[in-house]
Amino acid sequence: MTSLRRRLFVLVAAVLVLAGAATGMVLRAADRADRADRPRSGDPAVSEGPVTLGQRDRLAFVNGIPGPHRTAVTTVAAADPDGARTASGLKCARFYAAAGTGVCLRSDPGVLKQRNRALLLDSRLRVQRTFALAGTPSRARVSPSGRFAAWTVFVSGESYASTFFSTRTSILDTRTMRLVPSLEEFAITLDGEPYRAADVNFWGVTFATDDDTFYATLNTAGKTYLVRGSVSGRSVTTLTENVECPSLSPDGTRVAFKKRVLSRTDLWREYVLDLRTLRRTPLAERRSVDDQATWLDDDTLAYALPADGEVGRSDLWTVPADGTGSPRLLLAGASSPAPL
Numbered sequence: 001m002t003s004l005r006r007r008l009f010v011l012v013a014a015v016l017v018l019a020g021a022a023t024g025m026v027l028r029a030a031d032r033a034d035r036a037d038r039p040r041s042g043d044p045a046v047s048e049g050p051v052t053l054g055q056r057d058r059l060a061f062v063n064g065i066p067g068p069h070r071t072a073v074t075t076v077a078a079a080d081p082d083g084a085r086t087a088s089g090l091k092c093a094r095f096y097a098a099a100g101t102g103v104c105l106r107s108d109p110g111v112l113k114q115r116n117r118a119l120l121l122d123s124r125l126r127v128q129r130t131f132a133l134a135g136t137p138s139r140a141r142v143s144p145s146g147r148f149a150a151w152t153v154f155v156s157g158e159s160y161a162s163t164f165f166s167t168r169t170s171i172l173d174t175r176t177m178r179l180v181p182s183l184e185e186f187a188i189t190l191d192g193e194p195y196r197a198a199d200v201n202f203w204g205v206t207f208a209t210d211d212d213t214f215y216a217t218l219n220t221a222g223k224t225y226l227v228r229g230s231v232s233g234r235s236v237t238t239l240t241e242n243v244e245c246p247s248l249s250p251d252g253t254r255v256a257f258k259k260r261v262l263s264r265t266d267l268w269r270e271y272v273l274d275l276r277t278l279r280r281t282p283l284a285e286r287r288s289v290d291d292q293a294t295w296l297d298d299d300t301l302a303y304a305l306p307a308d309g310e311v312g313r314s315d316l317w318t319v320p321a322d323g324t325g326s327p328r329l330l331l332a333g334a335s336s337p338a339p340l
Contacts (some may be wrong), residue, residue: 002088003083005045007312008260009159009179010042012309013329015232017034020102021311022113022324025062026135030263032127033144036154038052041141042224043065043066043067043286043332043333044065044082044084044085044331044332044333045050045085046065046067046069046084046085046087047084047085047086047087048069048072048086048087048089049070049086049087050086050088050090051073051074051075051086051087051088051090052123052124052210053097053100053101053102053123053124053125053127053340054091054100054123054339054340055075055340056296057077057079057340058075058076058077058078058337058340059075059076059078059081059097059264059330059331059338059339059340060073060074060078060095060097060294060337060338060339060340061073061074061075061076061178061316061334061335061337061338062074062093062094062334062335062336063085063087063333063334064093064105064314064315064335065085065117065237065309065332065333065334066116066331066333068140069087069089070091070169071092072087072088072089072090072091072092073090073091073092073095073102073104073125074075074086074087074088074212074334075129076218076331077320078103078296078339081119081330081331082102082260085291088125090121090125091106091276092104092105092119093105093106093107094137094138094139094140094151094335094336095140095336095338096116096140096141096338097121097142098142098143098144098145098338099142099143099145100122100123100146100147101120101122101123101141101142101146101149101174101309102120102121102122102125102142103118103119103120103121103140103141103151103184104140105117105118105133105137105140105153106118106119107136107137108135114136114293115132115290116132116133116135116153116323117130117131117132117133117134117135117171118131118137118140118149119131120172120174121147121167127178127203127255131170131172131179132321133151133153134153134155134168135153135154135155135156135167136153136154137151137153137164137244137326138151138152138167139151139169139203139205139292140152140153140336141206141207141292142207143203143207143208143209143211143214144207144208144209144250145170145177145209145211146173146174147173147174147211148171148172148173148211148214148231149171149172149174149181149206149295150169150170150171150172150205150207150214152167152168152169152171152203152204152205153167153168154166154167154235155167155168160177161163162300164319165201165268166200166201167186167203167219167283168181168182169182169202169203170182170183170205170214171183171205171214171231173231178310179205180231182202183202183205183216183229183236184200184201184249185234186208186229186234186235186236187234187235187236187238188200188218188235188237188238189235189236189237190218190220190225190238191237191238194313194318195220197220198217199219199220199221200218200220200228201217201218201220202217202218202236203217203244203245204216204244204245204246204247204292206246206247206248206255207248207249208252209252211231212230212231212232213228213229214228214229214230214231215227215229215235215246215248215255215264216244216246216263217243217245218236218238221327223241223242224238224241224242224243224244224260225238225239225241225243226238226240226241226243226255226257226273227239227248227270228251239275239278240273240278242258242259242260243255243257243259243273244258244259244260244268245257245258245291245292246273246292247292247293247294247301249272249293249295249321250274250295250297251298253271253274253275253276253281253293254273254274254275254320254321254327255272255275256270256271256272256273256283256293256295256301257270257272257273257293258270258271258290258291259269259271259280267288268289268290269282269283269285269286269288269289270282270283270285270289270293270301270303270319272301272321272322272323273282274325281317281322283301283319283320283321283323283325284319284323284324284325284326285303285317285319287305287327288294288326289303289305290302291304291305291335294337294338294339295321296318296337296339298301298321298337299321299322300318300320301318301319301321301322302316302318302319302330302337303317303318303319304316304335304336304337305317306319306336314333314334314335315332315334316329316330316331316334316337317328317329317330317331317337318330
């Protein structure tokens with residue numbers, strides 16, 4: 001009897017310790033969120049207001065300015081990026097939109113693990129469908145017509161710079177709501193030969209205008225490849241090596257991408273690839289860009305970089321797509337740009 005009581009006492013004590021630890025984690029997370037939500041003098045003005053995906057000449061993005069609208073989908077006049085920001089009530093970790101269709105990747109904290117979801121949005125940012133995600137949000141894209149949405153999550157690991165990580169990339173037909181849970185289901189042609197391997201990972205989808213063709217990164221056997229894929233054909237074909245996070249230009253002739261320039265580090269350089277000749281042009285940005293760049297137009301790219309001295313905050317920069325010029329700060333405290 002004494003032995004049973006002792007075991008019960010140990011069990012109750014263990015439950016109380018675990019509950020206390022979980023409560024402590026929640027409180028620490030809440031404290032960090034509270035500090036991040038405190039407005040600071042000198043930051044751009046952000047106020048809540050109507051935000052729709054049909055607003056022309058506006059740039060949508062995820063706001064990173066501390067305050068009540070941090071992580072909200074926000075817009076600013078494309079011609080006046082230093083102007084007042086209008087924030088919606090929708091908060092996202094990653095966001096993208098095209099042709100009145102949006103996708104928002106959310107990561108909400110929980111007691112034991114975070115809850116990750118993809119939200120399909122209409123032009124008024126109303127949620128049409130919700131999809132559970134297998135891991136931490138990483139990339140999001142919508143095709144130019146709004147027909148397809150794609151997202152990538154980290155199933156394990158937290159960065160492309162990690163030695164060991166795995167991703168899962170999904171494509172959704174927004175008309176039929178048919179979901180391809182993982183591009184790993186697609187047939188792969190590598191260097192002209194059928195290919196299968198257990199270590200295959202995909203990330204960074206970007207769509208062409210024909211509502212079928214897409215480009216993405218394939219990782220296998222320690223190498224990365226640019227692949228061209230067909231949604232209807234459920235297949236991908238490698239085009240060239242050392243291409244990550246591709247982004248197709250509006251005219252469909254070039255792909256912006258990050259090229260790994262040092263092995264097993266987080267140092268990448270941003271390049272543009274001519275799809276006809278496979279010629280690569282290094283851009284004027286010499287800092288390490290770990291982002292899927294966005295084409296603001298046929299001549300200009302935007303991308304996020306960590307803000308100096310501020311953990312967890314990023315700024316949006318632009319650079320000419322032809323390798324000339326120099327990087328320019330577009331928006332302080334912002335990420336996930338989407339020209340409307």
